[in-house]
Amino acid sequence: MLYLLFALFDRWLAPVPRAGRCDWLTTLVYAHRGFHDGPSGRTGNRRVENSAAAFGAAIDAGLGIECDVLRTRDGQAVVFHDEDLERLTGQQGRVADESAAALTQIALTGSTDTIPLLATVLAQVAGQVPLLIEVKIVRGGRVQPLCLAVNRALEGYGGQVAVMSFDPRVSSWFHKYSPHIVRGLVMTEEGWRTLGAKARRHLALWRARPDFMAYDIDDIGGAFPSAQRRRGMPLLTWTVDSAARATRAGAKADAPIAEGEGLASLIAAG
Numbered sequence: 585m586l587y588l589l590f591a592l593f594d595r596w597l598a599p600v601p602r603a604g605r606c607d608w609l610t611t612l613v614y615a616h617r618g619f620h621d622g623p624s625g626r627t628g629n630r631r632v633e634n635s636a637a638a639f640g641a642a643i644d645a646g647l648g649i650e651c652d653v654l655r656t657r658d659g660q661a662v663v664f665h666d667e668d669l670e671r672l673t674g675q676q677g678r679v680a681d682e683s684a685a686a687l688t689q690i691a692l693t694g695s696t697d698t699i700p701l702l703a704t705v706l707a708q709v710a711g712q713v714p715l716l717i718e719v720k721i722v723r724g725g726r727v728q729p730l731c732l733a734v735n736r737a738l739e740g741y742g743g744q745v746a747v748m749s750f751d752p753r754v755s756s757w758f759h760k761y762s763p764h765i766v767r768g769l770v771m772t773e774e775g776w777r778t779l780g781a782k783a784r785r786h787l788a789l790w791r792a793r794p795d796f797m798a799y800d801i802d803d804i805g806g807a808f809p810s811a812q813r814r815r816g817m818p819l820l821t822w823t824v825d826s827a828a829r830a831t832r833a834g835a836k837a838d839a840p841i842a843e844g845e846g847l848a849s850l851i852a853a854g
Contacts, residue, residue, distance in 0.1 A: 590786050591811065597790035600816035606766045606795050608714055608744045609818050610838040613850045614648040615641075616823050617665060620843065630694040632672065634663050637697055639708055645851065648714040650822075650841050653702050653734060654722075660684040661702035661733040667722060673699070680722065702737040711743025716798075716820075716841070718770065719749040727753040735762050752792035759793045767792075768820070772800035773808075782808070798822055801829050804836040813838070824850070 618638025621630045631637040634651055642649045652665040662684060669675045669682075673690050687699045700708075702717070709715050719734055721727050731754060734747060747758055748768030755767040769792040771785065785808050789797075796818035799809045804821045813819040824833045824842035827849040833840040842850055 590782075591815075593790060594786065594812070595815065598793050598817075601766075601795040601818070606746065606818060609746065609766070609796055609820065612646075612648040612714060612839065613847070614650045614714075614716055614820070614839065614841040615645075615847060616650050616825075616841050616843040617652065618642050618649055619645055619647060619847070632692040632695045632697060634665055634672075634700075635692050635695055635697040636700060636704075636708060637695065639705060643709065643712050646713065647847075647851075648716065648839075649709060650716040650718065651705060652718045652720050653730070654679045654720050655730040655733055656684040656687060657681055658683045659729055659733055661730060661737050662687050663700045663702055663705050665720070667720075702734065706737060706741050706743075706745075709743060711741075714744040715746075716768075717745065717747045719747055719751075719754045721749060721751040721754065727751060727757055730754075731757040731761075735765070738762075738765065746796070748794075748796075748798055752788040755792035755794045766795045768796040768798050769794040770798045770822075771803075771809075773803040773806060774800065796820060798841065799837070801833060801837075801840075804832065810836070 617633035619641035620633040620638040631641055639649055651663050653661045654664050656662050664679055667678055669677050672692055674693050690699050719730055746766035746768055748770050750770045752769055755769050758765050758767040797812055798820040801821045801824055809819055819837045820839045820841055821833045821837035822841035824830050824840040824846035825844045826846050830846045830849045
């Protein structure tokens with residue numbers, strides 16, 4: 585009975601996208617943070633994650649691109665994964681405490697590339713391949729400032745693009761204020777497997793009203809993502825970083841977000 589009730593509310597509160605709205609989502613493999621070398625890559629000029637070189641390599645290989653955005657101190661969207669600068673630049677401090685001008689002068693470790701603005705990445709991609717933008721909201725943070733920054737950057741962009749986030753408020757914001765942009769909900773079940781957690785997954789889905797989901801590869805065979813896929817919700821999966829996970833993604837999801845060995849195996853498979 586509870587399953588049927590959840591399924592009914594899923595259809596009512598989070599309907600699947602209309603035909604043709606985001607069919608392109610499932611046509612390609614997506615390079616996770618671009619086609620990068622990873623931490624054990626070349627030691628000279630590496631293709632660092634979320635860098636111009638990584639995005640250029642993805643375009644050259646005909647791959648879709650997944651990237652991350654954070655908000656700068658002065659309200660711009662910058663392409664960077666971590667809240668702190670140290671892992672990827674060797675510098676101290678938080679992205680949110682720096683201006684866009686300062687951040688774009690900071691070199692990524694092992695590379696001549698610097699941290700790019702979302703607008704710069706959009707100009708580089710220029711519709712050549714589809715782009716997934718993960719909007720990263722700091723825990724407890726407001727969603728509107730970064731959503732506004734992303735939306736401003738996307739004005740006039742003609743390529744295939746979608747925004748997504750772990751925070752259901754992001755998809756909800758785009759549903760309300762910029763409904764023409766394809767939007768997704770990112771989800772993992774790690775530490776989130778009780779009956780109450782099952783209810784929270786559905787609540788997040790209903791709040792987000794997404795066009796698609798991007799689900800943790802470790803949880804991709806579970807009841808919740810499988811049910812959403814069966815009813816017509818496009819299902820992407822991350823992070824596909826091994827050949828075994830690539831096989832799993834092919835069986836359980838509509839498109840993989842991949843890196844490392846997983847991406848190499850998918851490219852080799854054609």
